[in-house]
Structure formats: C-alpha cells, structure tokens
Amino acid sequence: MPDRFKTIIEPFRIHSVEPLRLTTEDDRREKIKAAGYNVFALRAEDVLIDLLTDSGTGAMSRDQWAAIQHGDESYAGSPSWFRFLEAVQRLFPFRHVIPTHQGRAAERILFSVIAGPGKVIPNNTHFDTTRANIEATGAEALDLVIAEGREPQRIHPFKGNMDVAALENLLAKQSADVPVVFITVTNNSGGGQPVSMENIRAVRAVCDRYRVPLFLDACRFAENAWFIRLREKGYAERDVGDIVREMASYADGMTMSAKKDPLANIGGWLAVNDDDLAEKCRNLLILTEGFSTYGGLAGRDLEAIAQGLSEAIEPDYLRYRIRSTEYLADALDRAGVPIVKPAGGHAVYIDARSLLAHIPPLAYPGEALAVALYETGGIRSVEIGTVMFGRRPDGSEAPAAMDLVRMAIPRRTYTQSHIDYVIEVVLAVAKRASELRGYRIVDEPPQLRHFTARFEPLAATR
Numbered sequence: 001m002p003d004r005f006k007t008i009i010e011p012f013r014i015h016s017v018e019p020l021r022l023t024t025e026d027d028r029r030e031k032i033k034a035a036g037y038n039v040f041a042l043r044a045e046d047v048l049i050d051l052l053t054d055s056g057t058g059a060m061s062r063d064q065w066a067a068i069q070h071g072d073e074s075y076a077g078s079p080s081w082f083r084f085l086e087a088v089q090r091l092f093p094f095r096h097v098i099p100t101h102q103g104r105a106a107e108r109i110l111f112s113v114i115a116g117p118g119k120v121i122p123n124n125t126h127f128d129t130t131r132a133n134i135e136a137t138g139a140e141a142l143d144l145v146i147a148e149g150r151e152p153q154r155i156h157p158f159k160g161n162m163d164v165a166a167l168e169n170l171l172a173k174q175s176a177d178v179p180v181v182f183i184t185v186t187n188n189s190g191g192g193q194p195v196s197m198e199n200i201r202a203v204r205a206v207c208d209r210y211r212v213p214l215f216l217d218a219c220r221f222a223e224n225a226w227f228i229r230l231r232e233k234g235y236a237e238r239d240v241g242d243i244v245r246e247m248a249s250y251a252d253g254m255t256m257s258a259k260k261d262p263l264a265n266i267g268g269w270l271a272v273n274d275d276d277l278a279e280k281c282r283n284l285l286i287l288t289e290g291f292s293t294y295g296g297l298a299g300r301d302l303e304a305i306a307q308g309l310s311e312a313i314e315p316d317y318l319r320y321r322i323r324s325t326e327y328l329a330d331a332l333d334r335a336g337v338p339i340v341k342p343a344g345g346h347a348v349y350i351d352a353r354s355l356l357a358h359i360p361p362l363a364y365p366g367e368a369l370a371v372a373l374y375e376t377g378g379i380r381s382v383e384i385g386t387v388m389f390g391r392r393p394d395g396s397e398a399p400a401a402m403d404l405v406r407m408a409i410p411r412r413t414y415t416q417s418h419i420d421y422v423i424e425v426v427l428a429v430a431k432r433a434s435e436l437r438g439y440r441i442v443d444e445p446p447q448l449r450h451f452t453a454r455f456e457p458l459a460a461t462r
C-alpha cells in the first residue's frame with residue numbers, strides 16, 4: 001500500500017451490482033406508518049441505504065463465490081466441514097468446534113447446558129440475543145463494562161473493556177453461581193467498542209483465581225484485533241492472525257456469528273475446550289440444528305465462511321473497514337451531532353437521548369430518530385436503547401443505560417458516495433431535531449420486543 005497518498009480506497013472493485021430503488025418521502029411516510037413505525041417491519045425494497053445491521057449483509061468476494069462451488073453436501077464428514085474446521089481452528093484453536101446456523105443457536109445451546117435459575121453470567125455488555133438466551137433459562141445477564149463505556153461522549157481507546165474490579169467483586173461473593181464469564185469483542189451493544197488485550201488478560205487472571213471459565217463472544221474478532229494493533233502498545237507490527245490467536249489463547253471457548261467478521265451471509269459456531277461440555281452441546285445440536293459436521297448449514301455455507309475467515313484478517317481490508325466507519329463518524333461529529341466516540345468498528349451510534357433531549361427515555365428517543373432517518377432519506381438504522389433493553393424480566397419497564405441509534409455498515413457493500421448521502425440526511429434530521437416527537441408502544445411480545453413491537457407517535461406536546 002503506497003503511503004504517499006492519504007485517501008484510503010476500497011481495496012476491491014465492483015464485479016456484480018444490485019439496483020437500489022429510489023423512493024419519495026411521501027412514499028416512505030406511508031410505508032413506515034403501515035409498518036407500525038417499526039423498521040424491522042419494512043420491506044427491504046422500500047429502503048434506500050440499509051444500515052439496519054452488518055449481520056449477514058456484507059458482499060461476498062469472488063473467491064467466496066468460487067468456494068461455494070466446492071460445497072460438498074454430504075450429510076456427515078463432508079470435505080467442506082473439514083475446510084471450515086481448519087479455518088476456524090487456525091484462528092481459534094479450541095478443541096471442539098460445533099457449527100450452528102447462526103450465533104444465537106450457539107448461545108441457546110451453550111446456555112441451555114450451563115445457565116438456569118440462580119446463575120449469573122457477566123459480560124462487558126450482553127448483545128440482545130445473548131441476554132435473551134440467558135434470561136430464557138432463568139439466569140441473570142449482568143453487564144460489567146467500564147464506566148467510560150457508558151458515557152457516549154467520553155473518549156477512551158478501549159471503551160469495551162470489562163470492569164475488572166466489579167467482576168472480582170461478583171466472583172468473590174458468588175463464584176459458584178457464575179458458570180462462565182463472557183467478553184464480547186467488539187462490544188456491539190456498547191457502541192462497537194474494542195476490548196484491549198490487557199483487559200482480556202486481566203479478566204482471565206480473575207477467572208483463574210475463582211476457577212470460572214472465560215468465553216469470547218467473538219463476532220467482531222478481526223475488527224477488535226485491528227483496534228489492538230492500532231491502539232495498544234506492542235502490537236503495531238503484529239500479524240492480525242497472531243493477535244486473534246492471542247485473544248483466543250486466554251479463553252476456554254467462544255460463541256460466534258459468521259454473519260459478522262467472517263464475511264458470510266449465514267452461519268456461526270460454538271467452540272469449547274471442555275470435553276464433557278462439548279458432548280452435551282453436540283447432543284443438543286443434533287436435536288435441533290443438525291449433525292455435528294454441518295449444524296444447520298449447507299456444505300457451501302461452510303466453504304464461504306472458511307474463505308471469509310482468511311479475508312477478514314487482511315490488513316488492507318481492515319484498514320479500509322475501520323477507516324470507512326470512522327469517516328462517517330468524523331463527519332457527524334464535526335457537524336455537532338452527538339455520537340458515541342470514538343467511532344466503533346462496524347457502526348456509528350448516534351446518541352439519541354442527547355440529540356432529542358426533549359423526548360424522555362420512556363417515549364423512546366431512539367425510535368423517534370430511527371423513524372425520522374427513514375422518512376427523510378430512506379435510511380434504515382436501528383434503535384439500541386429503551387425499546388431494545390427497557391423491558392425487565394419481571395415485566396416492568398425502565399430506561400436503558402443509553403438511547404442510541406445504530407447505523408451499522410455492511411461489509412464491502414456501500415461506497416463513499418452512499419456514505420456522503422447518509423451524512424447529508426443525518427444532518428438534515430439533526431437540524432429539525434426539536435420538532436421530532438416521541439412514541440408509545442401499542443403492541444409488543446414478551447421477549448426481544450424490538451423486532452415486532454408496533455408503535456404510535458405521541459401527540460405534539462406543544
């Protein structure tokens with residue numbers, strides 16, 4: 001990479017294109033109303049720039065499409081399974097790898113075996129499906145991110161770090177109730193913020209003292225490794241694969257969604273060192289997902305993941321990936337839009353509670369902002385706040401720690417001009433922020449309500 005020029009280009013060119021359908025604002029107002037003001041209920045065709053998630057929405061490479069042609073669909077022991085297994089273990093050398101159709105299946109299997117009533121499972125910040133799968137067993141999901149991680153505007157190089165003292169306190173009191181400690185890299189629900197190697201090491205040391213295993217929720221392991229390379233002393237020259245292997249070396253297992261950093265459209269896995277645990281998990285896998293050499297995936301999916309894993313750790317790709325997210329964040333920050341700082345790896349998070357300070361958390365400022373971004377510019381984002389996390393297991397409702405709106409950037413999918421358009425739309429919405437109104441929920445399911453809840457705008461208070 002010639003470093004004479006400062007523009008960091010997309011390290012690929014376009015080989016196959018997908019059309020985007022342009023819509024009008026009137027059109028979009030109608031569509032979102034019909035969707036009960038829930039962006040999950042929109043038809044994707046009615047969305048112009050889809051930043052709902054970076055999950056499974058990335059563009060596959062020529063080499064991944066080629067690998068798909070090598071997919072072997074044998075029920076048991078397919079060569080595609082062995083290619084997948086090798087690719088996973090090259091980065092995460094755990095003894096047992098259990099393929100699943102996506103990350104939450106790995107979570108459900110693991111927590112059905114090790115969680116349950118009376119158990120507590122700490123994490124820096126639990127992702128929504130992780131929390132839901134833990135709570136579904138009757139256990140408690142506890143967030144122990146450092147204090148800086150809860151302050152959107154506060155700059156810290158590793159805002160995803162776990163509060164090691166808080167973890168030590170918990171384990172000193174009730175280590176017998178803690179079947180596992182989790183660290184999520186990067187910390188998705190906390191702003192896509194990285195966790196330092198030093199922090200992973202420190203958490204490991206505490207886990208060792210109390211003999212509790214440590215697992216990684218490793219969905220964005222490559223982006224986390226790149227942040228370590230950029231920001232942590234001693235890692236600037238290290239190979240990304242080596243950094244990933246070091247992260248894995250402190251853990252006893254992992255859950256994974258291949259729809260994130262592995263650049264695939266579907267897939268996941270659970271990996272563990274413990275033989276007993278692996279056997280129990282495999283038995284559950286066979287019950288609902290599939291045999292242990294495919295776990296609900298087609299052979300071709302296993303191939304795409306295997307190839308994606310090697311592309312995910314390429315320095316040119318990661319440099320572009322992290323910089324393109326930062327490009328969006330920098331532009332919003334310069335214009336005074338409150339965002340979580342510094343930029344996360346896969347997404348930019350607008351601090352809706354601060355931008356829409358006139359809307360109280362229980363009137364869902366994040367929801368109001370997400371709807372406005374869609375109506376104004378056809379951008380689909382997602383609320384990560386009181387709608388997503390405000391409902392407690394006992395049925396009561398309380399404000400979440402933060403009310404954020406996440407704009408996740410699909411991998412290798414949008415160009416810089418798409419992002420320039422997004423910047424223009426966000427600034428237009430921010431300009432008339434004081435006119436936006438809150439929402440109320442008219443219908444919601446008992447769990448993971450953000451996916452299917454229906455909303456109504458509140459009447460103007462003025």
Ligand SMILES: *Cc1c(COP(=O)(O)O)cnc(C)c1O
Nearest residue numbers: 102103104127129188217219257
């Ligand atoms: C996406 C994600 C999951 C769940 O994975 P799915 O493939 O969506 O089921 C778990 N943890 C984190 C941090 C994630 O980002």
